[in-house]
Amino acid sequence: MLGDVDEDLLPIGQFAQLARLSVKQLRHYDEIGLLRPACVDAATGYRYYRAAQARTALSIGLLRSLDVPLPVVGQVLSGSQDALESVRDSLEAELARRRRALASLERVMADGLPATQVRIVTVPAYRVALIRERAGGPSDIARATSAAASRLVAGMYRAADAGAGPHLAHADAAQTGDGSSPAHADARWSSGQASARAADTHPGGTAVATGGPQLIGLFPLDLSDAFDVAVALVLHDGWEAGGEARVDVLPGGTFAAATHIGPYDQISLTAHAVLAWCAERRHPMRGPIREVYVSDPARTPPDELITHLMIPLEEES
Template sequence: MSNDLLPIGRFARLCRLSVKQLRHYDDLGLLAPAWVDPSSGYRYYRPEQARDALMIGMLRELDVPLPAVARVLAGQGAAALRDARDRLEADVARRRRALRLLDRVLADGLPETVVSVVEEPARRVRVASEAATPASIAAATGACVARLLAAAEGPPSLVGLFPLDMADEFEVRVALESPSGEDVLPGGPFAQALHTGPYEEIALTVHGVLAWFGDRAHAPAGPVREVYLNDPGSTPPERLETRVLIRLEDVR
C-alpha cells in the first residue's frame, strides 16, 4: 500500500461525502478506490481522486442523475450536462403547470363536469407515437401533431390518445382521421365531457369523467381520447375546446 493513500473516512471528509456515498459510487463504477485491503475490504483513495469525488457531489446536489454524472467523468461533460439541464427545465415547466392547476382548484374548487354517454363510430386514422414521461408529455404530443400535420390532407381532425395510468414512462399517441389511414380507432359507447380552457387543465375534466365512472361503478377502458376542436394557433387558450372521451367497457 502506498503511503499517499487516504483511508475512506478521511477521504470522505475531504470530499464532503459520506462513507456510505463513496461505497455506493464504488458499487456503481463511478469512483473506484485506488486500493482495497484484501483482508479487511477497507477502501483507500488517492488525493488526486478528490477532484472527481467533489464533481460527483456537486452534480448530485444539482439533481444531475447518476448516468449523466458517469458521462461527465468519462469526458462527455458538455453533452451530458445539456441533457440534464433539458430534463430539469422540462420538470420545472411541469411543476409550474401543476402549480397553475392547483391555484385554479384552490380558487374555484374542482369543476362540475357534465358527462353524457355517446356512441362513437369507428374511425380510420393515421397514428404517430412518442415515448414520454409526465414531464415531457406536452413536448411528445406536440412532436406527434407536427408529424401528422406535415402529411395532412385537408383540415385536420386530431385525437390525442393517453393511457389511463401514466407511469414513469409511457407512450403518447395522436391520431389523424384519414380515409386512407392504416389504423382504426374502435367505436362504441363512451362517456364524454367538453373541456373548455388550456390543454394543461384537461386533467381536471378527465378527473371529472373518471369520478362519473366511479359514482356509477362502470369500468373505464383506455386510452383517454382528447378530440381537439380548435386550432391552438388562432384560439386563445381560455377558449380552446376539447372533447374528453373514455370508453365504457361494461356497456354495450
C-alpha cells in the same frame, strides 16, 4: 499489509470528511469505477486515498447535488463537453411540469374540485388516418403524442390538391399535472383549412359534417410502464392518408363526454370530473379515452381553447 504506508495516503474515513462524502458513498463510487482509491490494503481491503483526489470527490458531490445521474457524472469527469445538456433538458422539463401542476392546483384552490357537466352522447364511426407512438410511461405521453401528430399531419394530403392538406403549426406537447391521467396531451394543432368553430361543434362530431379538420388524441384508460398513444385525423371526402399513417375506422358508440375550456395542460381536471361521474353512476368504462381538439391554438387564447373529452362506455347487455 501495506508495509510502508505513503504519508500522503489518507484512510477512507479521514478522506470522507475531507471530501464531504460518506464512507458508504466512497465505497459505492469505487465499486462502479467512478472514484478509485489510490491504494487498497491487500490483507484487509481497507481503502486509502490521496489528498489530491479531494477535488474529484468534491466535484462528484457538487454534480450529485444538482441531480446529475452517476453515469453522466462519469462522463463529465472524463471530459465530455455536452454530457450535461440532457440533464439540463430534463430539469427544464421537470420545472415546466411543476409549473403546470401549480397552475392546476391554483385552479382547484380557486374553484374547488372539478364538477364539470357530463352528458351521455352517441357518435358514429369515423374513417380516420391514424399514427401510433410508444410511450415509455406517463411522463412520456406528451412526447409520444407530439411525435405521432407530427408524423400523421406530415403525411396527409388532399387528393385534388396535394398542397392544401393540413399541417402542424406546432406540437410542443407537454405533460400536465402529476402525470396520473391519460388526458394530458398539450398537442397544439393547426390546419391549412379553418378549424371548425366552437359554436358549430359538439362531442357528437358536428365538425365532421361542417368539413372542418378534426384531430383526436387516443389514450389508454389504464396506464402502465409502457403503452401506445395514438393520434387520428378524420378523413373527409377527398382526403387521403400518406406517409406512415394507416387508414382505420374509429368505432362509434356511447360516451360520457364533457367539454374542457382552457389550457390543454389542465385537461386532467376535466378527465377527473368525467371519471368521477362514471364511477358514481357505476358506468363500466373502456378505452381509449378521446380528446377531440376543436380550437386552433394558433388563433385561440389558451383560456378559450375548447377540447371535448370522451370516455367510451360499455354497451349494456
